[in-house]
Amino acid sequence: MNTEPLVSVRTLTKSFGHKVVLKRISLDIAEGEVVAMIGPSGSGKSTLLRCMNHLESPDSGCVLVGGAPVGYALKNGELHELSDRALSYQRRGIGMVFQSFNLFQHMTVLENIVEGPIGVLKQPRAEVYEHARHLLDVVGLADWADHYPSQLSGGQQQRIAIARALAMRPQVMLFDEPTSALDPELVGDVLEVMRTLAREGMTMIVVTHEIAFAREVCDRVVFMADGEIVEQGEPGKVLAAPQHERTREFLRRIL
């Protein structure tokens, strides 16, 4: 077993204008670990997640995935931003699921899923289609392959979005509040898919407000506030007996 963390955030700082959104964040995530990130609105959870696949570029510090800095090449101790092509290559290994699904509206469900593997990875079509249909089965939407996203419910769209990310066979999956745009009765199906994924050993970083999910599925809960990690640890400990007042206050409000 290697003990290198799969994802390693190193003293990451990010500001928008004068507002410092991430303050020297450091965080290590091991392979196969499932981490829940919770915290009040505006605490920087999404920004941290987006830095992990370079949708945002940090002001200082970096994120390593699989030992390589995301979005940068290390040359003589300096980080140089990667070319568009190299960055795209790197992103193949990092799956992302968005709060608002962001399925390609002009493609059918199946086309959404195969677009990456065929168009980007240049994998053989037959194989990709077989894998895609298998993924559709896994997310429970095998009958919807030829529908367009606009014909699906939010919960169904989000499960397709998960399948689309999985089709790239990523090393790690990032989820940014995957269920918070959904009607309550649709949340369960999406969480069920994520539960399956966690069980199979996928490394997952999940920004969520679903405390029950964090408690039952995640290996670790990270509580963020004001751009800092206030406290982290096993869900049983952090959620049941938080050490910090801010955590207690937050949990009181959302539970």
Place this chain on the structure above:
Amino acid sequence: MSGSAGGKPCKPRQDGRGDRAANGRAAITVPDDAPIFSRRQPWTPVAAVACLAILAYIFWSLSQNPVIDQEVILEYLFKEVTLRGVAVTLYLTIVSMAVGLVGAVILAMMLLSSNWVLSGLARLYVWIFRGTPLLVQLIFWGYLGIFTPNLSLSLPFIGTLFSVPTAQIITPMIAAMLALSLNEAAYAAEIVRGGILSVPRGQVEAGRSVGMTQFRTFRRVVMPQALRVIIPPMGNQVISMLKATSLVSVIAGADLMTNMQRVYSQTYQIIPLLVVASLWYLFMVSILTIPQSWLERRYGQSTARSTPRRKVRRTVAANSRATGLVGEEK
């Protein structure tokens, strides 16, 4: 459901008269199968007939008018000079539109660029080419030789690479295409820009997150969705362009309108030849709207359709317990 005899209203049931609701007000008894009559709109057919009558009168008086000589119209409708003009007009329209579109996409990307020099230059271009009359632009390109008798490319230290008389390169046809496509690019740039802006930012992020390069994201994700917004106004542009080609008569192009003008300046059959030209323009507009509706159907699919495109084919689920979601490779 028992049917009442074809549309004849039933009489209310006599025995229903004495019914009273609990609150004391008289209850109305509506027969189960009471026929329904829509409100009459007696004036609509009258108006329609009146319009038809007026139209018929106009056509009749036109056909009686000696100025509109039907024989001349028929004679010139398929004459070589007309057909040549039609071909040139179509050619000018299609080429200028195509070149204009390419320019429009480039301009739109410049307009949306975060580099203010690029966006500023694009805005300047749009401002100039939309703000001056097309006629002026046509004349400018047509008489470019007056400003610069020779087109040459000179580089410092290397010297003149080539130099040719302007008139030799900028023929009336080239001048017409230049003017039309540069002008079209300015108008279409705004349409393309609007189309690109109509695609939500999340679509780009989703594309990038599955490893697409910027260009690929633009081509596979943004553009197909922007087209839905771009195509309808672009159809208008094509029609405007088709008719704008008639302006090239000022620089002696050889389009339909110029040819017709040339003929009637000698024969003085102005009205019949203008009718010939109009009939052809109408025909060409009708032809050019066919690809538009086809494209609209093609790119409107995702929202317009409510049934799946292909028959759903179920694959047999893998029997293995593990779903294989997590790849083995490292």
